[in-house]
Amino acid sequence: xxxxxxxxxxxxxxxxxxxxxxPALESSAMSDETRKQLAKRIAGLLExxxxxxxxITADGALRPEFALLARxxxxxxxxxxxDLLASARFGPAASFFLSDLYxxxxxSPRDKGMERVYPxxxxxxxxxxxxxxxxxxxxxxxxxxxxxxxxxxxFDEMGVTDRLDADLYAEAYRRCDNAEARARQIRLISEIGxxxxxxVHHSLVYNMVRLAKRPARMAGFGPLHDFIExxxxxxxxxxxxxxxxQTIDRRESRIMESILEGRPTASWSPPDGGVVGPLSGPGETxx
Numbered sequence: 001x002x003x004x005x006x007x008x009x010x011x012x013x014x015x016x017x018x019x020x021x022x023p024a025l026e027s028s029a030m031s032d033e034t035r036k037q038l039a040k041r042i043a044g045l046l047e048x049x050x051x052x053x054x055x056i057t058a059d060g061a062l063r064p065e066f067a068l069l070a071r072x073x074x075x076x077x078x079x080x081x082x083d084l085l086a087s088a089r090f091g092p093a094a095s096f097f098l099s100d101l102y103x104x105x106x107x108s109p110r111d112k113g114m115e116r117v118y119p120x121x122x123x124x125x126x127x128x129x130x131x132x133x134x135x136x137x138x139x140x141x142x143x144x145x146x147x148x149x150x151x152x153x154x155f156d157e158m159g160v161t162d163r164l165d166a167d168l169y170a171e172a173y174r175r176c177d178n179a180e181a182r183a184r185q186i187r188l189i190s191e192i193g194x195x196x197x198x199x200v201h202h203s204l205v206y207n208m209v210r211l212a213k214r215p216a217r218m219a220g221f222g223p224l225h226d227f228i229e230x231x232x233x234x235x236x237x238x239x240x241x242x243x244x245x246q247t248i249d250r251r252e253s254r255i256m257e258s259i260l261e262g263r264p265t266a267s268w269s270p271p272d273g274g275v276v277g278p279l280s281g282p283g284e285t286x287x
Contacts, residue, residue, distance in 0.1 A: 052144030163277030
């Protein structure tokens with residue numbers, strides 16, 4: 001999601017490798033007041049991310065209970081979208097989706113890089129780019145907040161100790177009583193994916209992303225740049241993201257409905273509930 005944030009503003013007049021002109025990206029002028037309001041909104045979203053990050057991580061890793069939830073969610077997503085992962089066309093984007101957006105890892109280095117880059121972006125980027133920034137950061141903040149609520153239900157209310165399976169996950173999901181937020185999360189995935197698809201075929205942006213690797217690392221933005229480059233390459237390989245995004249949207253929406261309606265978990269979960277556990281401490285190796 002942060003890939004479109006960092007590249008969308010650079011692609012308005014570029015040509016792709018086939019010399020066909022892609023749709024121009026909006027680059028409208030903004031008044032100082034509009035830019036100020038957008039900057040304020042983005043700053044608020046970044047603060048939401050920071051607050052969530054402090055609850056989710058400790059000692060350079062996910063807290064054990066969040067690691068357990070992330071492991072289960074990553075396993076379920078890999079099972080649900082196994083055909084996409086195995087596809088020559090969709091595999092790279094599916095791998096990026098699972099490892100960089102929903103992986104069981106601490107994204108703090110990437111997120112802190114975003115916080116450092118933010119002041120420059122709000123000064124230089126056009127309206128369309130800043131709106132993309134807001135959309136991407138909102139998605140990240142929302143995902144953290146949904147995970148925090150799930151962990152509270154699982155560990156504080158339901159007495160989960162060190163293992164998680166589909167039945168426990170589904171029960172906590174329903175107890176959270178936040179169906180609209182869940183639906184919003186799915187919509188944002190699609191919206192951000194389409195925004196990203198708008199920029200990845202612009203050759204100037206592609207070359208800038210590849211050439212920026214060394215300077216980015218020297219400036220301390222290595223994790224953020226690596227994330228951008230992985231996403232750029234993966235979505236460029238799709239040669240059109242509509243089918244990929246529609247498939248994810250359809251499947252995830254159906255699973256949400258199945259959980260909320262209390263259908264048997266076997267209809268949407270990995271075999272035997274995809275059980276994961278036991279808990280591990282920050283930085284420890286997990287099975």
